Amino acid sequence: MEPELIQHLRNSLASSPRLRIGLGDDAAILHWHDREDLVVTTDLISDEIDFLLAEVDPRRVGRKALAVNLSDLAAMGAEPIAAVVSLLLPKRPPQGTTLELATKLYEGMLPLCEQFDCVVAGGDTNSWSGPLAISVTAFGSCGAAPPLLRSAAKPGDVLLVTGQLGGSIVGHHFDFTPRVNEARKLAVEGLAHAAMDISDGLLLDLSRMLKESAVSAVVDLPAVPVSPAAAKLAESSGKTPLQHALSDGEDFELLFTASPEAAAKLASEGLLGTSVTVIGTLVAGEGIWADHVGGKRLEPQGFLHQ
Ligand SMILES: [Mg+2]
Structure with missing residues (x-):
């Protein structure tokens, strides 16, 4: 991940007692001592298939990338706990720079994280000559409740x-x-x-x-x-x-x-x-x-x- 983006995220990401080690190390460490189950889901959305980046505010795209995962956790009856975010960024976005695009994607995601008490534990970014793709993996737990199947x-x-x-x-x-x-x-x-x-x-x-x-x-x-x-x-x-x-x-x-x-x-x-x-x-x-x-x-x- 680019150093500027890491620094920006460190300043804007909320902390959580569940997150022992977050951004900046080689992997995140989550506290999971009080949970017996780990509900995991992942979803990939990309430009030209799930949205048109040229026509939409990137904040809405970032929000959607997380929201579809939270919807799948909900479908299991699980509460969201953490997410990791992988961004494959276009070298030449329709508007602004690649870093600005990444920052806006996160700006769309973070209010939803806060709303549902879901911490961003880490992620990765890369850039290439193709269109934007975002993969979010979300972790949750049903706690004492049985999952909804x-x-x-x-x-x-x-x-x-x-x-x-x-x-x-x-x-x-x-x-x-x-x-x-x-x-x-x-x-x-x-x-x-x-x-x-x-x-x-x-x-x-x-x-x-x-x-x-x-x-x-x-x-x-x-x-x-x-x-x-x-x-x-x-x-x-x-x-x-x-x-x-x-x-x-x-x-x-x-x-x-x-x-x-x-x-x-x-x-x-x-x-x-x-x-x-x-x-x-x-x-x-x-x-x-x-x-x-x-x-x-x-x-x-x-x-x-x-
Ligand atoms: Mg589903």
Whole structure:
């Protein structure tokens, strides 16, 4: 890592009692004495695939690089603890210098770190003639709570989502709040059975959960919460707002199952501090079915990474 960047980060990174040795040595050392589990996730995002650096403030890119990882920790019911950040920087960025770009990426990341008490433990940077790529690896822990797994859905469960779906390309894919607090509450209070985050589209991600749990879902399509952005996109996309909500990627909301009793409480009492909507039920069998049109089978569609 460039000395100027290390110095800048040393001045701006918060310390944490969990971080025994941080930036400046050959490796970071974290205290993990009070934890039995280490939940690890990593995600790589790059220019021209996940964002267009020429058209967006690099701070939003940096924020997204961390937020997608926090969303995956949340999906497991884990609380974030630390992250390491690898930057592959373009030698000639669209604006400013390479160092300025790196600094702005971190400026986008750090407020989110603070918000979720996640310390940057270290990382690496390199520059090359190609486009920007950012890899973040995040570490977390479920503590005493059992992890939320995709495989824990059961027939009789109710299917729920947080927030509203679709149209994230309009801006939500940069600015979303990872559902860490909501997922921790679900995990710690034992309110959810299975859970995952929606990254590739509701139906595609739901099909993955169903496969892991070997169950089927009946989805109440009119109940699916459609975002205003999905409605706006539908004005010119040739798709309906609902189609956007079912298939658009990068909502980063939680998709989870719960007992009918827990689901009723979650949907009506605002227990999570975020809107929660019942969108279906789980039954024995396989596939995804729509009940409002007489049991039509829905084909999972969404964004498949190449
Ligand atoms: Mg995920």
